[in-house]
Amino acid sequence: MSMKEAEWQQEQSRVDEVIQKVALQMDELEKRTGNVRSDVVEIRKHFWDEVTINFSHAEDLTETYFSMKQQADVMSERERSHRHASATLGKYRRLVQSPYFGRIDFVEENTEKKESIYLGIASFMDEENDTFLIYDWRAPVSSLYYDYGPGAAQYDTPGGIIKGEMLLKRQFVIRDGQIKLLFDTGITIGDELLQQALSRSADSQMRSIVATIQKEQNQIIRNERSRMLIVQGAAGSGKTSAALQRVAYLLYKNRETLRADQMVLFSPNPLFNSYVSTVLPELGEENMEQTTFQEYLENRLGKEFELEDPFEQMEYILSTDPHTEGYAARMESIRYKSSAAYLETLRKYTERLETEGMLFKPLAFRGKEIVSAEAMKVRFYAMDAQVKLANRVVLLRDWLLTELSAFAKKEWNEAWVEEEMELLSQEDYQRAYQKVRKQGRNKEMSFDDFNMEKELLARVIVRERLKPVRSRIKSLRFVDVTKLYRQLFDNPHLLTELVGGSDLVPAYWSEISRQTTERMDKKELSYEDSTPYLYLKEQVQGFQMNTNVRHVFVDEAQDYSPFQLEFLKRLFPRGRMTALGDLNQAIFAHTSVFGEEEPLVQLFGSEQTELIRLTRSYRSTREIVEFTRGMVPGGESIIPFNRGGEKPQVISVMNEDELHEQVAMHIEELQADGYESIAVICKTAAESRAAYEALASRTPVNLVKKETAAFSKGTQIIPAYLAKGVEFDAVILYNGSQHQYGRENERKLFYTACTRAMHSLRVFSIGEPSFFVTTQPQETYVPIALVPEADPAAPR
Numbered sequence: 001m002s003m004k005e006a007e008w009q010q011e012q013s014r015v016d017e018v019i020q021k022v023a024l025q026m027d028e029l030e031k032r033t034g035n036v037r038s039d040v041v042e043i044r045k046h047f048w049d050e051v052t053i054n055f056s057h058a059e060d061l062t063e064t065y066f067s068m069k070q071q072a073d074v075m076s077e078r079e080r081s082h083r084h085a086s087a088t089l090g091k092y093r094r095l096v097q098s099p100y101f102g103r104i105d106f107v108e109e110n111t112e113k114k115e116s117i118y119l120g121i122a123s124f125m126d127e128e129n130d131t132f133l134i135y136d137w138r139a140p141v142s143s144l145y146y147d148y149g150p151g152a153a154q155y156d157t158p159g160g161i162i163k164g165e166m167l168l169k170r171q172f173v174i175r176d177g178q179i180k181l182l183f184d185t186g187i188t189i190g191d192e193l194l195q196q197a198l199s200r201s202a203d204s205q206m207r208s209i210v211a212t213i214q215k216e217q218n219q220i221i222r223n224e225r226s227r228m229l230i231v232q233g234a235a236g237s238g239k240t241s242a243a244l245q246r247v248a249y250l251l252y253k254n255r256e257t258l259r260a261d262q263m264v265l266f267s268p269n270p271l272f273n274s275y276v277s278t279v280l281p282e283l284g285e286e287n288m289e290q291t292t293f294q295e296y297l298e299n300r301l302g303k304e305f306e307l308e309d310p311f312e313q314m315e316y317i318l319s320t321d322p323h324t325e326g327y328a329a330r331m332e333s334i335r336y337k338s339s340a341a342y343l344e345t346l347r348k349y350t351e352r353l354e355t356e357g358m359l360f361k362p363l364a365f366r367g368k369e370i371v372s373a374e375a376m377k378v379r380f381y382a383m384d385a386q387v388k389l390a391n392r393v394v395l396l397r398d399w400l401l402t403e404l405s406a407f408a409k410k411e412w413n414e415a416w417v418e419e420e421m422e423l424l425s426q427e428d429y430q431r432a433y434q435k436v437r438k439q440g441r442n443k444e445m446s447f448d449d450f451n452m453e454k455e456l457l458a459r460v461i462v463r464e465r466l467k468p469v470r471s472r473i474k475s476l477r478f479v480d481v482t483k484l485y486r487q488l489f490d491n492p493h494l495l496t497e498l499v500g501g502s503d504l505v506p507a508y509w510s511e512i513s514r515q516t517t518e519r520m521d522k523k524e525l526s527y528e529d530s531t532p533y534l535y536l537k538e539q540v541q542g543f544q545m546n547t548n549v550r551h552v553f554v555d556e557a558q559d560y561s562p563f564q565l566e567f568l569k570r571l572f573p574r575g576r577m578t579a580l581g582d583l584n585q586a587i588f589a590h591t592s593v594f595g596e597e598e599p600l601v602q603l604f605g606s607e608q609t610e611l612i613r614l615t616r617s618y619r620s621t622r623e624i625v626e627f628t629r630g631m632v633p634g635g636e637s638i639i640p641f642n643r644g645g646e647k648p649q650v651i652s653v654m655n656e657d658e659l660h661e662q663v664a665m666h667i668e669e670l671q672a673d674g675y676e677s678i679a680v681i682c683k684t685a686a687e688s689r690a691a692y693e694a695l696a697s698r699t700p701v702n703l704v705k706k707e708t709a710a711f712s713k714g715t716q717i718i719p720a721y722l723a724k725g726v727e728f729d730a731v732i733l734y735n736g737s738q739h740q741y742g743r744e745n746e747r748k749l750f751y752t753a754c755t756r757a758m759h760s761l762r763v764f765s766i767g768e769p770s771f772f773v774t775t776q777p778q779e780t781y782v783p784i785a786l787v788p789e790a791d792p793a794a795p796r
């Protein structure tokens with residue numbers, strides 16, 4: 001037996017031994033959870049048997065309360081331990097299949113003892129001698145595996161840095177308890193394993209990457225120093241993967257203090273949420289909260305306005321002829337309203353409102369004015385100017401509530417109240433009467449007194465009718481935020497003054513103003529107006545904050561305006577932020593925060609900010625990276641992971657019919673080659689729909705829309721902006737012609753679409769391909785021109 005075989009056998013016997021021990025503990029735990037489960041069921045069934053119920057006297061009531069509480073506590077404790085045991089069981093089930101993926105032998109400085117550390121997705125302890133048979137990949141010592149090769153090495157622990165020497169670094173692939181692959185490796189996590197991981201077929205769901213985390217990704221995962229961590233990484237460089245492993249790491253490291261619901265991920269679309277939702281459960285952790293910025297806006301403004309979403313905005317930009325009237329103004333409007341300059345304008349505007357210009361809506365009831373807008377204004381500006389705008393609004397609210405009470409008092413004796421009293425239905429009367437009785441009891445009034453009863457009934461009626469006014473006051477709706485925002489567009493002098501001179505007013509301002517007010521008249525807000533509007537609203541009505549959240553992850557951060565990130569910072573004042581993005585995939589027309597690093601760094605200040613760059617691209621084959629990297633500035637620094645495949649094909653056809661015939665043929669060819677996830681990526685939703693209609697009769701395909709919640713199996717037809725963050729085995733770019741992608745501002749969208757491909761990329765075009773393709777070096781792709789077949793009858 002060779003040395004290698006002997007080692008292999010030794011390792012296999014260790015695997016067998018560990019699995020046996022895990023299985024044993026699993027059995028015990030299963031029995032225990034079974035018991036706890038039946039306990040919980042029993043307690044639920046007999047909950048009321050154990051509770052003493054007696055409502056006759058005050059003491060009995062107290063006893064009943066404590067008796068119920070005790071039962072509820074017992075039950076929730078059992079439920080908690082049941083939940084915990086089920087989670088552990090889930091981990092053990094995974095461990096018996098594949099207990100670990102790595103081993104390091106390490107000798108700590110100044111000691112002679114060599115320790116072999118095996119790494120898996122969860123720790124496992126030998127109960128007989130209290131030693132770890134498997135270390136969790138997130139344990140402090142495990143970072144040695146990701147950061148070093150054999151030689152001098154060190155790792156951080158809560159007690160300080162531990163130095164020593166790594167003697168061995170070994171990797172395993174274990175499936176169903178059998179070692180399938182075993183090798184010793186140097187500094188990087190073996191290319192062989194990574195090759196294996198990356199040559200697999202793309203899934204409709206993302207997978208965890210714990211066995212092959214790269215050194216620079218490990219820095220993202222374990223970073224705990226900075227308040228703001230910016231990750232700028234090429235397409236497919238593992239930003240999303242690193243972010244998700246980071247969530248798992250933080251949950252492990254801070255397991256006593258941090259819960260999954262204290263972390264929130266902002267993702268590009270709902271489809272993406274479902275795509276990444278399996279990674280954390282696979283690692284034995286609960287999913288963090290997931291949302292989109294649009295969902296947040298809807299939640300805050302959806303009742304007041306019909307909000308345009310970012311995809312509708314994209315559709316407009318991409319499918320409208322740039323010569324159309326109003327197009328240039330809209331583009332400028334999007335650019336300006338998403339810029340830091342506009343944020344500054346709004347800041348100045350609110351500063352100005354501190355001394356003048358607040359607008360209020362009068363309070364009225366049955367045609368009578370309770371408080372006029374003017375009176376509110378006078379009262380507002382009579383307050384101490386040092387008090388912040390939003391705080392003054394709260395003071396005004398309190399004053400309005402007292403004014404309302406005074407008004408109500410005067411209404412009690414009005415004729416309409418008497419009339420209503422007479423018209424009260426039996427049911428309403430009873431209800432009002434009950435209320436009166438309740439109040440009467442508190443005030444110890446005699447109900448024989450008819451007049452008193454009448455007066456109380458009148459009060460109830462007035463209070464009921466004034467409810468909408470009261471709720472208007474309480475929710476601060478007496479401030480006319482809509483008009484305050486509109487003023488910026490209704491009054492050209494105001495903007496000139498705020499920006500500091502007419503030469504600084506954005507181009508097309510009068511057209512921008514017309515478009516904005518026209519929309520607002522219809523109770524609509526464009527996507528570019530929603531965040532600024534909400535910002536102004538919060539400046540005057542006070543900020544809503546979420547102090548529960550500790551970590552905010554912003555994926556595809558390049559699609560956020562400086563405005564939006566500023567917003568997220570305010571919204572989560574106790575949260576650290578991890579912003580992951582790729583400037584080259586900034587598909588929106590607005591200014592990107594990743595455009596320059598400066599504004600992003602300024603968000604928390606350079607002291608509290610750290611920037612990590614990822615330049616290795618793992619998703620696509622070397623050929624696809626070599627073809628696509630030339631499309632974007634700085635692309636030459638993108639390093640492909642060395643995994644080969646076919647060169648991208650660029651196929652030109654004559655017309656739509658031919659396009660559909662060819663695309664359908666290629667889908668079938670790719671399927672025959674074993675590719676399971678195939679995407680036909682289109683420019684817009686409109687083009688996707690047309691492609692679907694033409695292709696569905698030729699081959700089975702699914703149409704992905706913005707509402708689609710999860711991918712179904714098979715071939716997807718999808719607009720490029722919804723394919724963000726997602727990947728496919730093979731990508732067919734539906735029509736990458738010069739006609740479709742001839743504008744410079746479509747470059748990033750085109751690049752984003754092409755970089756979704758893992759193994760195969762085919763770009764079709766009706767007629768000449770886009771200049772994004774034809775400007776690439778000839779040797780990076782295979783051009784195929786399908787010209788009409790020559791007529792055999794024609795003379796040669």
Ligand SMILES: Nc1ncnc2c1ncn2[C@@H]1O[C@H](COP(=O)(O)OP(=O)(O)OP(=O)(O)O)[C@@H](O)[C@H]1O
Nearest residue numbers: 209212213214235236237238239240241618619725
């Ligand atoms: N260390 C790794 N080991 C194995 N696979 C990896 C590793 N890092 C990244 N990958 C794989 O590379 C692919 C791209 O990763 P991911 O989606 O996280 O990249 P991204 O930077 O977010 O991409 P994009 O910006 O293009 O959306 C995924 O299939 C992921 O599993």
